[in-house]
Amino acid sequence: MREGRFSARLPVKILIRATNWIGDAVMSLPALRQVRGRFPDAHIAVLGRPGVLDLYSRESFSNETVPLAGSSFSRKYTLAVSLRRMRFDCAILFQNAFGAAALAFAARIPRRIGYARDGRSPLLTCAVRVPRPGEIPRHESYYYLELLRRAGLMDAPLPEEPEIRLEGADRACANGTRLLAAAGLEPPAIGISPGAAYGGAKRWLPERFAEAAVSIARASGHPVALFGSAAERDLCGSIAGQVAAHKIPAVNFAGETTLARFIDMAAACAVFLTNDSGAMHVASALGVPTVAIFGATDHVATGPASAHSRVVRHPVECSPCLLRQCPIDHRCMTRVGAAEVAETALHLLK
Numbered sequence: 333m334r335e336g337r338f339s340a341r342l343p344v345k346i347l348i349r350a351t352n353w354i355g356d357a358v359m360s361l362p363a364l365r366q367v368r369g370r371f372p373d374a375h376i377a378v379l380g381r382p383g384v385l386d387l388y389s390r391e392s393f394s395n396e397t398v399p400l401a402g403s404s405f406s407r408k409y410t411l412a413v414s415l416r417r418m419r420f421d422c423a424i425l426f427q428n429a430f431g432a433a434a435l436a437f438a439a440r441i442p443r444r445i446g447y448a449r450d451g452r453s454p455l456l457t458c459a460v461r462v463p464r465p466g467e468i469p470r471h472e473s474y475y476y477l478e479l480l481r482r483a484g485l486m487d488a489p490l491p492e493e494p495e496i497r498l499e500g501a502d503r504a505c506a507n508g509t510r511l512l513a514a515a516g517l518e519p520p521a522i523g524i525s526p527g528a529a530y531g532g533a534k535r536w537l538p539e540r541f542a543e544a545a546v547s548i549a550r551a552s553g554h555p556v557a558l559f560g561s562a563a564e565r566d567l568c569g570s571i572a573g574q575v576a577a578h579k580i581p582a583v584n585f586a587g588e589t590t591l592a593r594f595i596d597m598a599a600a601c602a603v604f605l606t607n608d609s610g611a612m613h614v615a616s617a618l619g620v621p622t623v624a625i626f627g628a629t630d631h632v633a634t635g636p637a638s639a640h641s642r643v644v645r646h647p648v649e650c651s652p653c654l655l656r657q658c659p660i661d662h663r664c665m666t667r668v669g670a671a672e673v674a675e676t677a678l679h680l681l682k
Contacts (some may be wrong), residue, residue: 343374343421344386347398347441349432350380350388353529354591354610355634356472357384358617359375360426361391361496365475365488367424368393377420380427380461386591387614408435415439424485425456426476446484460481469494493638501599505618508600512557512609515583521557522548522677523601523620526571527586528566531656533628534607536665540573541672544605545582548677552658554602555581559594559611562587603677606613608634616641621680624671627664629652642676644668 348364351357357380368376376390377396378436385397401407408431409576416439423436425446432614433452436444446452448459460482468474471494480486498504514517526541528534545556555574558568575582595614602623604615604622606631616622616636624636626645630652635643645651646667650660658664 341388342371343377343443345377345420345422346371346437347415347418347420347423348376348378349423349425349427349436349438349446350378350384351426352381352384354384354387355388355608358496358498358610358613359471359473359494359637360476361498361617362473362491363480364388364391364393366477366488367481370480370485376647377418379415383505383591386595389592390498390504390595392499392598409438411435412438415441422608423485424479426479428542430455439674445479445485447479452573455584470630471637473633473637478657495639496613496617496637498595500558504599506594508596508598511597512600515557515585517555517557517581517583519600520554520602521597521600522552523557523559523598523604523606524568524571525604525606525609525615526567527560528607529561530629533653533655533658533662534609536607536625536627536668538571538575539618540668540670540673541605542571544674544677545571545575545672546578546580547670548603548605548681549575549578549580551674551678552602552681555583556581557597557601558584558586559589559598560586577613587607603681605673605677607653609632612636623677623680625665625668627651627653627662627668628658640679640680644673644676 375395378394379398382399388395389393396628420441422443423441425432430450430452433455437455444456445458448461473494509519511538557566558572560568565586568584572582572584598615599618604620608613612624616638621643625645648664651664
C-alpha cells in the first residue's frame, strides 16, 4: 500500500498498537477518535502495556483492549499467534519501535500502517514518511493525527489548537470522591504529582510543591492528595509530611493506585499541581484545572492541551535541553517560585 492511499474495502477489525507511556497515550487520543470516526462500524482493539490500557478501556472508540504479555521471545510469539487467530484486517502502529511492526507482520495482519522509522519499513504495507521539523504543529498530538492523514485515513485538516479530553470525567469524579473520602480526605482535594518518570531534570523542588500546596490549602480549605509511582513514595511522603506540619490534611497515595483509580481520584481534585508527566496529561484531559511546571522539556510540544491548564516556566538559555538529569544548576526549575505556582492555581480555582 502506498502512502496516502487506503483500500476501498473497509476493515472489519482494526488493531491499534498504543504508545508505551501514559502521557503519549493521552496525546494520541484525538487520533484514536479519528479512526473510530472513519470506521464507525469496525471492531477496534487497542494493544498496549497493561499499565496504560486502563486509559483506553473507558473510551467509546475502543471495543476491547489487548495487553502485551511480556518481552521474551516466547511470549511475543504466543501473542503473535493469538493475534493471528483474531483475524485483524488492519494494524495502525502509533508506537514507533521496530518490534511493533514485527509483531503485526508475525500476526499476518494484511494491512500494516506506521511511520517509516527504526528500520521497519519493509514490514509495513503503508510506510508513512516521518514529518520534518516545521511541517506540522509542534504539539505531540499532531504527530499521531498526521500519521492518519498521510495514510489517507483522515480527510479533515489538522485542528488549529489541541484540545484533549477523556470521556466519563463526571463518573470518574464521583468514584474519586468516594475514594478520597474513604481515605479520610474531604473532597475535592489539591492533587500533587511531584515525580517524572523520564528523569530528575523535569522535577520541580519538593519543598516548593509543599509550600505551594500549603498556600492553596489555606486559601481554599481543600486537603492535599499526593500521587506517584511506588518508586516516588518517599518523595511524595516527604511533601505530605511538610504539608501536614502546617495542620493541613495530606495523604500519600504514591504506589497505592492503579491507573484507573488514579484517574478517578484525579478527577475529584479541585486543582492539580505537577511536572511534565503522565499525571499532568491525565488531569488536564479530565478537565481538572492543572498547573504544570516546565523546564527541561518543551512546553509547546508536550504541554497540557486544555483551556483549564496553565504552564509555569522561566525561560533560560539552556531550556528545553530534553536531558534526563541537569548537568549544571537546574536553573530552569529553581527559578520557579512557590508563590507564582500557588497564585496561578488560585486564579484557576476562581
